[in-house]
Amino acid sequence: MRILVVTPDFPLWDGGISTVALEWSGGLHRLGHEIVVLTPSQDPGDREFDRKLPYETIRLRNVKARHAKTLYHAWEAIRLCRQRRFDVIVATVWYPSGIAAYCASRLGGVPFVVMVAGNEILHRRFQTPYWMGWMRRVFSGSSANLCISEAVAEKFRSVLGGREDLGGKIRLIRLGVDPVRFVTPRTGSPVAARFGLEGKKILLTLARLVERKGQDKVIEALPLIKKEIPDVRYVICGRGNDEARLRRIVAEKGVEGEVVFAGFVPNEERGAFYDACDVYVMPSREIPDKGDIEGFGITYLEANAFGKPVIGGRSGGISEAVIDGVTGLLVDPCDVEAVAGACIRLLRDPDLAGRLGRQGCERIRREFNWDVICGELADILGGIDAPRSFPAGGS
Structure with a gap:
């Protein structure tokens, strides 16, 4: 298949969507599919990074204004689909990439799929009639x-109200870790x-510095x-x-000597x-x-892949990434004493920590290998047909 991956985040930018876009693209490429990634440039080193990839990456200007970004991404996706014949478009998020995929699909007849991570459908900035209308168009189309x-x-x-045309299209797709990165001696x-x-x-916490990640509670x-x-x-x-x-908060708690802000960590240094932790x-x-939620949590899996025990908050989809008492511990994420107690x-108990870490590592190798997951994704993509009709509006 010739697959266009449309994503707002891609390395060197960090975060879960960036990781998924990179791993999906690489995994599908290894399976023999032709991949083109359409994404904005957000770091001066992006193009040097792109040159090392085995597939084509097309970088867009990094437009910030919401409406301008939507129009720009949609136009570029339409233009690219007119120039080339893709079998399917993969959007890693409904805005702006899903809107771009929807527009390109509607004009060019190319089917598309959209990833749903959680935050992007809950964020309050999208809870307006205008944006909810676009959200329904994208997920219906x-x-x-x-x-x-x-x-x-x-x-x-x-x-989205449990609409049959939306709920019937739900497919579960797990996230994973790179098997090569985590077996290197x-x-x-x-x-x-x-x-x-x-x-x-x-x-250790390796994540974007945003409120929901819980660095403040640690x-x-x-x-x-x-x-x-x-x-x-x-x-x-x-x-x-x-x-x-x-x-x-570090200064208020008097723990300057105990906290290290290590800054951004590129993929090749995460391991x-x-x-070390x-x-x-x-x-x-x-x-x-x-409207902020942890839909899953890739970094729990990455830490488990190194044989490390993990502590997660009992919220969102974290209980599907961390099995309480088996691969790590789940706590009330707002309870500072519970967080402290788990740490x-x-x-204090290296035997418990070691057992949880080993069990987590075994689970990763068994269930969360990106190559296996990308095979499942390829099966989904290979089983869809070109769209025959589109919803006329957002109702």
């Missing part, structure tokens, strides 16, 4: 709506040496953890608009951070007034 967890599928049904701990953490007990828990585990250190990897607030902790929570428990 798609051949399949790819929900990343059962929890996200339920949110999808509730937000590793020696030493360059992260510990780099940040002066030799001999310390390391907690920081607030550090004074409690430090009483029981004096040599604890918390490494925060990522970038985002919550950094200033997190730094203020070193997982390898003792426990991966990301107590993500739902932020209802912002202390795993740092």
Whole structure:
């Protein structure tokens, strides 16, 4: 198949959508499909990164204004589909990529599918008649709506009213990890040496710095953890608009000596951070007034792939990524004492931590291999037909 992947996020930009776009594109390419990625440029190093990929990546200008971005992405997708003959379009999110796919599909007759991660259908900025109309057009016009967890599928049904033309198109598609990256032999701990953490007990969160990820609750828990585990250190990897607030909390709690802000970590360096940590902790929570939710959580899987125990928040689709008491621990993400207790428990009990990490690693190899998942995705794509009709509006 000739597949056009339309995505607003792609490396070197970080985040879950970027990871999915990269892994889906690579996995489908390895299966013999011809891949073209259409995505904006968001980092000066993007084009150098693209040159190393085995498939074509077309970079757009990074337009910020919402309506202008929608029109621009749609026009470029239409133009590209007119120039080339694609069998299917894969959009990693309904806005702006799904709108672009819908427009290209409507004009060119190419079927499309859309991933549903959760946040993008709940965000309050889209809860207006105009944007809800577009959301319904996109999901009604798609051949399949790819929900990343059962929890996200339920949110999808509730937000869009359980319409038969939408609910009947739901397909569950799991997320995973790169098997090659996580079986490469590793020696030493360059992260510990780099940040002066030799001999310390390391907690790690590798995620965008946004409120729902829960870095704030781990920081607030550090004074409690430090009483029981004096040599604890918390490494925060990522970038985002919550950094200033997190730094203020660090100062307020007096834990400047225990927290390391490591900044953005490129894909090729992520493994070193997982390898260095003792426990991966990301107590993500739902932020209802912002429509913010953790639909699944790839980084839990990545940490498990390194044999590390994980701590997640009991919210959204996290319980499908973390099996409580088997691959990690689930806690009330708003309960600082619960977060502290889980961290202390795993740092104090290496046998428990090791068992959870090993079981998590075995589960990853068995169920969450990107190559297997991309095979399932290819089956979905291969089973759809060209669209015969489109909804006339958003009702």
